[in-house]
Amino acid sequence: MRFERRDHPSRALTIAAPIGAVLAALIVAGLLIAIAGANPIRAYGLILKGAFGSRLGISETLTRTTPLILTGLAAAVAFRARLWNIGGEGQFYLGALAVAAFGMIPAIGALPAPLAILLCLIAGAVVGMILLLVPLGLRLKFGVDEVVTTLLLNFVAVLFVSLMIEGAMKDPLAFGWPQSVPVPEAAELPKLLARSRLHAGLLIALVMAVVVWWLQSRTVFGMRSRAAGLNPRAAAFAGVPLGRTLIAVACLSGGLAGLAGAIEVMGVKGYVTTDLSPNYGYSGIVIAMLANLNPIGVIAAALFSAVMFVGADSMSRALSIPSYIADVTVAMSLLTMLVAIFLAQYRIRR
Template identity: 50%
Template sequence: MIRIEPRNTNFAVFTYGVPILSAFVALILASIPLWLAGAPILISYVEMAKGVFGSKFAFSEMLTRATPLMFTGLAAALAFRAKLWNIGAEGQLYLGAMAAVAIGTGYIEAPAFILLPLIIAFGCAAGSVGMVVPAILKTRYGADEVVTTLLLNFIIIIFLQYMLEGPLKDPMGLGWPQSSPILDQGMLPPLMERMRVHSGLVIAIVCALIAQFMLARSVWGFKLRAVGENVFAARHAGIKVNHTILGAAAISGALAGMAGVSEVAGLKGYLTSDLSPGFGYAGIIVAMLAGLSPIGVVISALFIASVFVGADSMSRAMGVSSYLADLVVSTSLLCVLIGGFFGRFKLVRTNLEGKN
């Protein structure tokens, strides 16, 4: 017989080793679909690496792709720490983006140092509302937030289509369902000459540092972790559980909203209904791969972005479907889950009586 026992010690090797190993295993497993698709495997991996590290431009594209993933990854990580299952980052991202274009396309004419903070504030607030509502439905009525946030994603995207065909539609857009461009002074400044990577990346990293500090050192962070780890104990200790959950929801939604602001005001300039190729859902994987640590989110967002950008460029070169990237990313989630299990538990061989 085999029995599962928790490990008594928490090895650093497992904390850091498991996610890295899982990422590698997922990349190696990608050779199976590559082989099935009939692509030369080694050359495909080389193409993938070239797509990320092959040039300064390629690398900057990876950083550009990592930026929204850091925000949605942080959104998931903070909520999950409080056992609040925010699966609605995709919708909250679009709420943030809609607020950004509502404010930034000429509604307010102001210099950059006023307009840009306003855009960010409104974007974050909109995203925040998108998560506070399901959190209230959870704390007040007991409605499972997994289902409500998932369904809200669909509702928000339909609302977005309405806004892009109506109130937010660009009158100069030749009939396309897209918003007017954000004013120049409302755009997040680029980080490098002639590259698309923008200062949203810096904001994301600063957010991660603040989140890491707050989670580890502040009373707020302590309450959040306490609620996530044992809600009964937290309540017994006098922590206002619902209050803490709503706070976590507000911050989580704001970060997801910021992903939308960063994409629309940092990269695209205007809003379309295909702004996000699933950044909200990928953020969950980023967070899990990071072991729900904010600093870890930065690193795992870089990895996931590398997979996406690398697989994109490889698929163009080799004629393999770019859905390979999604396959690698979702495999890495399953790998990190299994790996995390073996980090926390060990299998013990027992005799038939169930004794050691």
């Protein structure tokens, strides 16, 4: 048995790949649900009902989709250039922390809302960028693999958040709970839907997906970052400035992850804690792969993950299946997606 590369992967296969991958993951997860003694069909019905069956469900699903689109984009732009940014989680947290720190400046709270929001968003993105530029610098200067350094920095970042919210940035009115001072009212993102948690961050995330799509498919930067990923040596030979391209990619990727954290704290929570992110950074990697690194596909993949997470919460209450089943399904879909992409690109010959 051998694998042979297809000359032109057909469009149908490229579209069928993620659908097949998700179905395969759902079947495996269905088996796990059945082993736990529940009916998988009923469980999936409850998941869909939980995610879409009510006004609250829909608004919660979309609220959850928002940070996932941004962390998914962060991973997608980096992976396209073969910059292995696994540090989305840390960038998310520091982005969120930056907003809270910025909000402590009295002048920010006194600004008109649009300006305060803009400044806080920029602060979050810039801090996310800086956290990724450090490991990229180590790679360019010393040849240190960024996979491990970005992973390790995630732990450092969360500890730093913990340090700040128990120290300099602790909210004195939180009855001793370790949480940061709240974001000033002027910097809170407006709600999209009354009496829900859905906020304008969703629109920002959607706009960013289009911006990233445009950057990648319509600009010199996009062409260069793809070339740097496909074949760095050939790209350098053709005159692509590799270092500068990677720095730009890192700014975009880290910035998006930092923005995700900033938006989450400005739109949902209002203050920073060390459980602000249920692994949004790591989920972003799965989402980017499920989308086959396509920015518009990221929106669909983020929605799928959000449906699983929100739906599994209500399903687990009804059937007493651990809600970790959502994590299992999403992680499984990453593995099945890798195989699906492979099958779309290769044919099996005997």
